[in-house]
Amino acid sequence: MIRLGYPTQNLTIPAGTNRTLRLANLHDADRVRALIRENLAGLDTVIRWNAEYGVPLFRMGQALIPFASHPGFPYDWEAEHGDELRRAGELARELGIRLSMHPGQYIQPGSPKPEVTGRSLAELRYVARIFDLIGSPDSVLVLHMGGAHEDKPATTARFIEAMRPEEGVLKYLALENDERTWTVAEVVEVAGSLGIPAIADTLHHDLNPGGLTLEGAFDLSLPTWQDRGARPKLHLSSQNPEKQPGAHAYSVDLVDWRALVDALRGREADVMVEAKGKEHALVPLGIKL
DNA sequence: TTGGGTCAAGGAGTC
DNA sequence: GACTCCTTGACCCAA
Numbered sequence: 001m002i003r004l005g006y007p008t009q010n011l012t013i014p015a016g017t018n019r020t021l022r023l024a025n026l027h028d029a030d031r032v033r034a035l036i037r038e039n040l041a042g043l044d045t046v047i048r049w050n051a052e053y054g055v056p057l058f059r060m061g062q063a064l065i066p067f068a069s070h071p072g073f074p075y076d077w078e079a080e081h082g083d084e085l086r087r088a089g090e091l092a093r094e095l096g097i098r099l100s101m102h103p104g105q106y107i108q109p110g111s112p113k114p115e116v117t118g119r120s121l122a123e124l125r126y127v128a129r130i131f132d133l134i135g136s137p138d139s140v141l142v143l144h145m146g147g148a149h150e151d152k153p154a155t156t157a158r159f160i161e162a163m164r165p166e167e168g169v170l171k172y173l174a175l176e177n178d179e180r181t182w183t184v185a186e187v188v189e190v191a192g193s194l195g196i197p198a199i200a201d202t203l204h205h206d207l208n209p210g211g212l213t214l215e216g217a218f219d220l221s222l223p224t225w226q227d228r229g230a231r232p233k234l235h236l237s238s239q240n241p242e243k244q245p246g247a248h249a250y251s252v253d254l255v256d257w258r259a260l261v262d263a264l265r266g267r268e269a270d271v272m273v274e275a276k277g278k279e280h281a282l283v284p285l286g287i288k289l
Numbered sequence: 290t291t292g293g294g295t296c297a298a299g300g301a302g303t304c
Numbered sequence: 305g306a307c308t309c310c311t312t313g314a315c316c317c318a319a
Contacts, residue, residue, distance in 0.1 A: 178310095
C-alpha cells in the first residue's frame with residue numbers, strides 16, 4: 001500500500017504550521033507566544049482534516065517554533081508549549097497521522113566550520129525535542145547531507161563524526177538525496193554508517209541518479225527502514241517546466257507517479273508529495289477532496 | 290489592503 | 305567578487 005501526504009500547510013482549510021517572524025521581533029515574547037499558538041492550532045486543524053480525507057502523512061513547517069534553537073529565544077518553549085505538543089501527538093496517534101519535519105539548507109552538520117556544525121546540531125536537537133514531546137516513534141526528521149566542500153570523503157567523515165553522538169536526533173533522523181551533490185547510493189551508505197534510514201526523492205534522483213534507475217534507488221533505500229521498524233518514506237515531486245531544474249511544480253505529473261508506482265513493485269511506502277499545490281496535488285493520485 | 294523587497298542561517302553555480 | 309537560487313514561504317514596509 002502507498003500512503004500519501006503533503007508539507008507545511010493546507011490550502012483548502014486553510015491552515016498552516018509555518019508562521020514565523022523577523023529576528024528583530026524575537027524579543028517580543030507575547031508576539032512569539034501568539035504566533036506559536038497559531039502554528040499549533042494549525043497543526044491540530046490539519047491533523048483532523050487529514051484524518052477526515054484519508055491523508056495519513058503531514059510534514060510540519062520547520063518554523064513550528066520559530067527560532068527555537070536561537071540563543072535569543074525569549075522563553076522556555078518546552079515548558080510553555082509542551083502540553084500543546086503532547087496533545088497534538090496524542091491526536092495524531094489516535095487518528096493515525098504520521099508527522100515529519102524537514103530542516104532547510106542552512107543545516108550543515110558536515111561543515112568544516114565548527115560554528116556552523118554547532119548551530120546545525122542545535123537546530124536538529126530542537127526538532128528531536130519536538131518529536132519527543134509529540135511522542136510518536138515513527139516521526140521522521142528529514143535532512144540533506146549539505147555541501148561537499150570539494151572533498152566528499154572528508155565531509156562524509158565529519159558528518160558522521162558530528163552525528164554519531166546525537167542519539168536523541170538519530171532516532172528520528174533520515175537522510176535524503178539531493179539534486180546535485182549526494183546521490184541515493186551515497187546517502188544510503190552514510191545512513192548505514194549511522195544506523196539510520198534513507199529517503200529517495202524522485203525528482204532529485206532524476207537530476208542526480210549516480211547511474212541508478214529509480215527502481216535501483218528504491219532497492220537501496222527501502223530496506224534501510226527495516227531496523228527502525230517503520231514504514232519506508234519516499235519523496236515525490238515533478239519538475240516545474242518554466243523554472244530551473246529542481247523547482248517543484250504545482251502538481252504531480254502522472255508520468256512521474258506511474259514511474260514511482262512501477263519502481264515500487266508493490267512494496268509498501270509512505271510518499272510525501274512535494275508540490276506547490278499541497279493537498280490539491282493528491283487529487284490525481286486518488287485522494288478525494 | 291496590496292505589491293514588492295527582504296528575511297538567521299550555507300553552499301554551489303554562474304557571470 | 306557579486307549575484308542568484310535552493311526549503312517553504314512569510315514578514316513587513318511603503319504606497
